Amino acid sequence: xxxxxxxxxxxxxxxxxxxxxxxxxxxxxxxxxxxxxxxxxxxxxxxxxxxxxxxxxxxxxxxxxxxxxxxxxxxxxxxxxxxxxxxxxxxxxxxxxxxxxxxxxxxxxxxxxxxx
Amino acid sequence: xxxxxxxxxxxxxxxxxxxxxxxxxxxxxxxxxxxxxxxxxxxxxxxxxxxxxxxxxxxxxxxxxxxxxxxxxxxxxxxxxxxxxxxxxxxxxxxxxxxxxxxxxxxxxxxxxxxx
Numbered sequence: 001x002x003x004x005x006x007x008x009x010x011x012x013x014x015x016x017x018x019x020x021x022x023x024x025x026x027x028x029x030x031x032x033x034x035x036x037x038x039x040x041x042x043x044x045x046x047x048x049x050x051x052x053x054x055x056x057x058x059x060x061x062x063x064x065x066x067x068x069x070x071x072x073x074x075x076x077x078x079x080x081x082x083x084x085x086x087x088x089x090x091x092x093x094x095x096x097x098x099x100x101x102x103x104x105x106x107x108x109x110x111x112x113x114x115x116x
Numbered sequence: 117x118x119x120x121x122x123x124x125x126x127x128x129x130x131x132x133x134x135x136x137x138x139x140x141x142x143x144x145x146x147x148x149x150x151x152x153x154x155x156x157x158x159x160x161x162x163x164x165x166x167x168x169x170x171x172x173x174x175x176x177x178x179x180x181x182x183x184x185x186x187x188x189x190x191x192x193x194x195x196x197x198x199x200x201x202x203x204x205x206x207x208x209x210x211x212x213x214x215x216x217x218x219x220x221x222x223x224x225x226x227x228x229x230x231x232x
Binding site: 004033035050102108 | 166
């Protein structure tokens with residue numbers, strides 16, 4: 001069965017520090033999709049990135065970057081020069097291609113607090 | 117603006133009462149989902165629907181019911197059989213699974229249900 005683990009329940013940094021949020025997943029499928037979502041205090045989940053299992057290229061989007069390593073089943077998320085507005089709960093999620101319903105399995109989330 | 121709306125933002129339920137949470141989307145998405153989030157935890161799937169008049173149980177369907185009479189709408193009823201309904205409920209939608217790059221789920225703002 002699929003599983004997503006976010007071992008860091010809470011991280012606190014000072015503004016402008018870099019921070020990495022870890023995500024480790026388990027799946028038996030060879031084709032799968034990994035996601036990161038941001039949940040600000042308002043509660044709505046904001047989509048950040050989707051990555052399929054055949055694309056191991058790292059991705060950068062502004063201050064955000066993602067490191068996908070199949071060898072270690074990890075999909076880590078780094079925020080460079082963090083800002084107070086980055087404070088939120090971040091979720092990593094997995095969807096298996098064999099899953100006809102496109103269901104997402106979520107990790108428990110990492111609460112990031114960025115202090116001024 | 118295209119998006120997903122959920123109402124109400126807060127909902128109070130009395131003992132033995134059924135309550136219905138609304139979810140509407142104008143993204144022309146085929147699939148819709150309901151998730152439950154408990155404090156400090158990740159999201160768990162309650163029900164999902166890929167086409168009108170069809171829906172499937174997720175991991176925690178007991179005590180809940182849904183309908184999908186229109187493509188745009190996917191209401192969730194929390195029945196009196198759900199003994200611990202206090203949680204944050206999130207609705208999501210996506211293009212029909214199987215269309216590769218378009219399978220990302222997008223979320224509404226959520227409804228917070230409290231038991232009186």
